[in-house]
Amino acid sequence: MNIIETKQLTKSYGTFTAVSNVDMHIRKGTVYGFLGPNGAGKSTTMKMFLGLTQPTSGTFTIDGKSHPADRVKILSEVGSFIEAPAFYGNLSGEENLDIIRKILKLPKSSVSEALELVGLTQHRKRLAKKYSLGMKQRLGLASALMGRPPILILDEPTNGLDPVGIHEIRSLIRSLPQQFDCTVLVSSHLLSEIELMADDIGILNHGELLFQGTLEELKQNSAAKGYPTDNLEDTFLAIVENDNRKRGVRR
Structure with a gap:
């Protein structure tokens, strides 16, 4: 069962599209690692879920409740940690x-x-x-x-922590679904940590969702395309760099 679902979710600022036609599905009781380079649209997506910014088009539901009709009910079920x-x-x-x-x-x-x-x-x-x-x-x-809360949305929760603190917070996040019967959407630039805590992965680049699925599905998908699969960071970089080449983007 999916606790968060989006359909063609889009957010534009003038001529710039921060999030483009994203179809996400986050399974209940899992840790979903949300990955992407700076400016990929991760924080914008999370802010839409929290009602901090409104979608330009598309829809989303959280725990069966639709935005914007059930905005207050959605917020009552979500704990969040966005930016500082x-x-x-x-x-x-x-x-x-x-x-x-x-x-x-x-x-x-x-x-x-x-x-x-x-x-x-x-x-x-x-x-x-x-x-x-x-x-x-x-x-x-x-x-x-x-x-x-049954749903947690965490944006860079280990930012500024030392290695011991990072390990403690990662262990806490990993334990939350079983301990509190909750679902966690977490973004982080520490891909080695996401690899140790996440059940599912979503990779965003230039506002578009390039992949989502389990870590095992990501490895299989990447191996079939000739991408490295030894660790999440190498796989992630290969996927993003390939997408940038297709777009003619130089980073």
Whole structure:
């Protein structure tokens, strides 16, 4: 069963098309790794799912609910982490999460649970402005996990983390479908991490979806075309570079 589906989803800004006729399908209870070079349209796609920008054309459904008719219901089921999370610097990490808790009308225990999940319990009283970049990323992830939403949309969640932090967050994301019965859409430039956490892969380039399917399907598809299959990064680069050649694009 697919929990997110798009049909011909398109977003244009004047003469520039950021997302072009994308047909995505994200299976319930999986981690979907969303890949693409900078400017490929990944963040724009995620922002459309969250109602932060409106599609120019096409449609999408999330958990059987259609946009824009069910926009509020969709948002109630989605936890998100898009770009650099914004917090009140003069409030502690715990106090920032408590504001979100009150908005979502969640029990008080949800704050400590979220902090524990991302490893911030010991720093909960520290002011957010004194958090390192990695700690802010963890706090952003904690805010996305508040209320244990059935769908998580995470844009570069390991940005700014050291190798230990990256490993911890990757392990957390990998565990979420089983632990909370949720589905995760995650974008990252760390392809070695996506390879270790994702069930399915979507590759976007110049706004067009070049591939989507399981990692095994990607390997089979790439081997048939003579692309390297030793690791996801080499496969990804070969697919994108071939697409750029077809377009006459020099990178």
